[in-house]
Amino acid sequence: xxxxxxxxxxxLKMVSRSFNSWPPPIRRRRIKGKRRVKFLKKWTWDSIxxxxxxxxxxxxxxxxxxxxxxxTGQLMFNRNDKxxxxxxxxxxxxxxxxEWHKVIITSKLRFxxxxxxxxxxxxxxxxxxxxxxxxxxxxxxxxxxDSDFVYHWESxxxxxxxxxxxxxxWIYSGDGQSIEVPVRSDRVPVEEMYPFLDGETxxxxxxxxxxxxxxxxxxxxxxxxxxxxFIRGLLQHAELSAMVTYDTSILSKDHIFANFIEGDRNVMIxxxxxxxxxxxxxxxxxxxxxxxxxxxxxxxxxxxxxxSTNLPSIGDVDPALxxxxxxxxxxxxxxxxxxxxxxxxTRLNVELETKIDGKYSIADIFHKxxxxxxxxxxxxxxx
Numbered sequence: 001x002x003x004x005x006x007x008x009x010x011x012l013k014m015v016s017r018s019f020n021s022w023p024p025p026i027r028r029r030r031i032k033g034k035r036r037v038k039f040l041k042k043w044t045w046d047s048i049x050x051x052x053x054x055x056x057x058x059x060x061x062x063x064x065x066x067x068x069x070x071x072t073g074q075l076m077f078n079r080n081d082k083x084x085x086x087x088x089x090x091x092x093x094x095x096x097x098x099e100w101h102k103v104i105i106t107s108k109l110r111f112x113x114x115x116x117x118x119x120x121x122x123x124x125x126x127x128x129x130x131x132x133x134x135x136x137x138x139x140x141x142x143x144x145x146d147s148d149f150v151y152h153w154e155s156x157x158x159x160x161x162x163x164x165x166x167x168x169x170w171i172y173s174g175d176g177q178s179i180e181v182p183v184r185s186d187r188v189p190v191e192e193m194y195p196f197l198d199g200e201t202x203x204x205x206x207x208x209x210x211x212x213x214x215x216x217x218x219x220x221x222x223x224x225x226x227x228x229x230f231i232r233g234l235l236q237h238a239e240l241s242a243m244v245t246y247d248t249s250i251l252s253k254d255h256i257f258a259n260f261i262e263g264d265r266n267v268m269i270x271x272x273x274x275x276x277x278x279x280x281x282x283x284x285x286x287x288x289x290x291x292x293x294x295x296x297x298x299x300x301x302x303x304x305x306x307x308s309t310n311l312p313s314i315g316d317v318d319p320a321l322x323x324x325x326x327x328x329x330x331x332x333x334x335x336x337x338x339x340x341x342x343x344x345x346t347r348l349n350v351e352l353e354t355k356i357d358g359k360y361s362i363a364d365i366f367h368k369x370x371x372x373x374x375x376x377x378x379x380x381x382x383x
Contacts, residue, residue, distance in 0.1 A: 078127040087150040093161035189233040192344040214328035221333025226362035242267035335359040
């Protein structure tokens with residue numbers, strides 16, 4: 001027993017000395033002709049002497065998770081050794097894989113492809129470089145180096161391609177997996193689409209909502225009346241990013257709300273929210289979460305929640321969600337009559353096809369701006 005106590009005391013002294021001095025004490029022993037090191041009760045191969053060079057505590061070891069990490073780390077070390085200032089810009093552009101490949105092969109930069117969708121472009125003279133990552137419809141660009149290099153490439157790429165100012169994060173699985181879809185700058189809504197504005201501009205309405213202390217906005221109306229376009233216009237106007245999900249099982253989990261509150265997404269969008277808006281005493285288990293985030297114990301400033309629904313009556317919505325102070329507004333979307341449709345067609349410079357029933361879908365008129373074959377209707381309004 002005494003020998004065990006002595007051994008423990010010996011080890012404690014060893015640890016105590018290691019916290020009071022640097023480098024920590026090292027114990028060596030020979031095993032089968034090779035010298036190994038015991039470093040605070042951890043046995044490792046001796047890394048103190050490498051390639052015949054005696055290392056000391058001031059030497060830095062560069063850890064790299066992969067080849068790209070190692071190469072970009074070396075480029076940064078080169079710049080630091082030359083005492084060069086390093087600037088950085090990160091942005092996203094809308095471009096296809098083929099369009100980006102053309103940029104690569106026509107540039108004078110050295111190209112290193114790490115994987116099918118990632119790589120770097122290097123200016124060897126200055127150790128400046130561009131990292132890129134290819135997504136399905138966009139390219140994430142990170143530029144490092146001299147100020148002239150960084151701002152030249154930012155200007156060149158954002159002039160050649162549309163820059164993504166905001167995104168829709170579509171959460172599609174219960175464990176939080178998601179994809180980001182760029183919000184394009186085209187297909188911008190106009191006031192003539194929404195007679196309920198009563199002379200107010202869309203921009204002024206959006207600003208009033210965003211500046212208000214109320215977090216909830218409720219959009220009610222049948223399909224094709226411009227609800228999704230109205231929401232997209234808000235994101236375009238304020239350059240905001242949003243998260244959206246269409247899966248009931250995802251909304252039953254707390255992590256999506258926690259991510260919304262803590263993350264950098266300013267808006268949560270609940271489209272086709274018919275099943276989520278009913279009264280709690282009718283068995284709606286989701287409403288208490290919306291109420292807490294909207295104006296409850298966990299509410300966060302500048303976070304907005306927008307509900308879009310096809311419910312025919314406001315009476316079908318839990319009264320607590322639309323109480324003053326929590327709900328900014330309830331907007332009723334509908335088809336346009338002959339006069340309203342004519343004003344919208346004139347504004348959009350499209351030809352209006354007369355309808356016998358005098359009811360015009362905003363979607364039918366608005367999308368005539370883009371001459372494209374009719375595609376199968378999709379459920380996901382932003383995708």
